[in-house]
Amino acid sequence: MLATMNTCTITKLARAFGLSRSTLLYYDRIGLLPPSGRTAAGYRCYTQRDRQRLERICHFRQAGLTLADIRTLLSSSGKPNAKLLERRFRELGGQLLELRSQQRLLASMLKGVAAGKCPPAVDRVMWVKMLRAAGMDDRAMGRWHTEFERRAPDAHQEFLVSLGIPESEIQRIRKSSAEGAW
Amino acid sequence: MLATMNTCTITKLARAFGLSRSTLLYYDRIGLLPPSGRTAAGYRCYTQRDRQRLERICHFRQAGLTLADIRTLLSSSGKPNAKLLERRFRELGGQLLELRSQQRLLASMLKGVAAGKCPPAVDRVMWVKMLRAAGMDDRAMGRWHTEFERRAPDAHQEFLVSLGIPESEIQRIRKSSAEGAW
DNA sequence: ATTGACCTGTCTATTACTTCACAGTTTAGG
DNA sequence: CCTAAACTGTGAAGTAATAGACAGGTCAAT
Numbered sequence: 079m080l081a082t083m084n085t086c087t088i089t090k091l092a093r094a095f096g097l098s099r100s101t102l103l104y105y106d107r108i109g110l111l112p113p114s115g116r117t118a119a120g121y122r123c124y125t126q127r128d129r130q131r132l133e134r135i136c137h138f139r140q141a142g143l144t145l146a147d148i149r150t151l152l153s154s155s156g157k158p159n160a161k162l163l164e165r166r167f168r169e170l171g172g173q174l175l176e177l178r179s180q181q182r183l184l185a186s187m188l189k190g191v192a193a194g195k196c197p198p199a200v201d202r203v204m205w206v207k208m209l210r211a212a213g214m215d216d217r218a219m220g221r222w223h224t225e226f227e228r229r230a231p232d233a234h235q236e237f238l239v240s241l242g243i244p245e246s247e248i249q250r251i252r253k254s255s256a257e258g259a260w
Numbered sequence: 261m262l263a264t265m266n267t268c269t270i271t272k273l274a275r276a277f278g279l280s281r282s283t284l285l286y287y288d289r290i291g292l293l294p295p296s297g298r299t300a301a302g303y304r305c306y307t308q309r310d311r312q313r314l315e316r317i318c319h320f321r322q323a324g325l326t327l328a329d330i331r332t333l334l335s336s337s338g339k340p341n342a343k344l345l346e347r348r349f350r351e352l353g354g355q356l357l358e359l360r361s362q363q364r365l366l367a368s369m370l371k372g373v374a375a376g377k378c379p380p381a382v383d384r385v386m387w388v389k390m391l392r393a394a395g396m397d398d399r400a401m402g403r404w405h406t407e408f409e410r411r412a413p414d415a416h417q418e419f420l421v422s423l424g425i426p427e428s429e430i431q432r433i434r435k436s437s438a439e440g441a442w
Numbered sequence: 443a444t445t446g447a448c449c450t451g452t453c454t455a456t457t458a459c460t461t462c463a464c465a466g467t468t469t470a471g472g
Numbered sequence: 473c474c475t476a477a478a479c480t481g482t483g484a485a486g487t488a489a490t491a492g493a494c495a496g497g498t499c500a501a502t
């Protein structure tokens with residue numbers, strides 16, 4: 079008899095929050111989320127309070143804070159400590175820029191592959207498929223062209239040509255991209 | 261006498277590529293970038309070829325490939341292996357989405373802080389400052405509003421109100437955001 | 443009671459580094 | 473020539489956030 083109606087075991091808690099058992103074990107080990115009790119058999123017993131704490135933890139994790147930061151936030155509870163948030167926000171901005179540059183870089187690499195010796199049939203259709211697979215919708219794809227046009231117009235032109243897109247459509251795309259009118 | 265004009269020491273190489281000495285030591289240890297030679301004293305001697313290899317490594321790292329993948333790419337040189345790139349591209353798309361959601365979340369948290377008890381004077385000016393500090397330019401800020409409006413119109417409204425922006429301007433901003441006309 | 447599925451705890455491995463400690467080497471200045 | 477700073481090497485240990493292996497515990501159905 080474990081669940082006294084209000085407690086739950088580690089795997090159940092993990093599933094409820096979309097985490098892995100290992101993660102909760104880890105959180106226990108570092109003292110971030112020790113279960114309120116144990117059963118006779120030594121099983122961890124998580125209470126409602128534990129669940130609430132975990133919810134806050136997940137919330138902060140979602141926002142990308144480190145466990146150390148979260149510990150600080152939870153212990154010095156009350157004070158929102160906007161400094162931490164602001165710092166993280168700044169970091170996020172950098173990360174976004176970095177990711178976008180990665181994407182551009184990868185794009186050019188794939189372009190190189192497509193244009194180079196080993197042409198794995200990366201034509202327009204294939205590209206659109208890949209971009210969709212990467213989670214892009216039409217709007218995002220428009221933004222992608224806009225970014226490409228803004229940062230590297232020449233490469234953008236080259237890229238479109240490499241996809242075998244007719245000149246007339248290239249003009250249209252680049253014009254739209256330049257205006258950001260998506 | 262170390263530098264025979266074409267070789268350089270570990271720290272110099274590290275500085276040239278914006279890496280730490282430890283990183284290069286690590287790359288040597290795992291056999292990813294062993295220096296071409298050593299001085300009599302045993303100091304690592306990096307040649308031009310080593311630098312080129314490191315440049316490729318950095319290039320791939322920039323794109324987010326793991327060192328294992330990079331090793332594969334560099335050893336099976338020639339074959340572009342578009343599979344790896346494509347896979348990474350997919351991952352990137354996911355990461356970008358994730359980051360954007362983080363940003364939104366953080367935004368709402370900061371909003372809460374601003375609206376809540378501990379008001380660290382997060383008004384409009386402060387926000388713009390923060391967003392700029394996060395690397396946003398006007399265009400990016402427009403996109404940010406657009407995203408906000410698209411995904412959470414109510415929260416967007418609330419947010420703008422919380423910044424003390426007059427109703428008339430809020431209308432204007434939200435209308436523009438909805439159209440994505442930035 | 444027993445089987446089999448699923449659960450538990452602990453311990454170890456992973457990635458890409460970083461930090462540390464300690465001893466030898468090079469270099470610039472006096 | 474000497475000394476102090478700055479560099480070098482090795483090796484060990486630490487980091488985040490899990491993932492996986494493993495032996496054993498628990499539970500529902502038979």
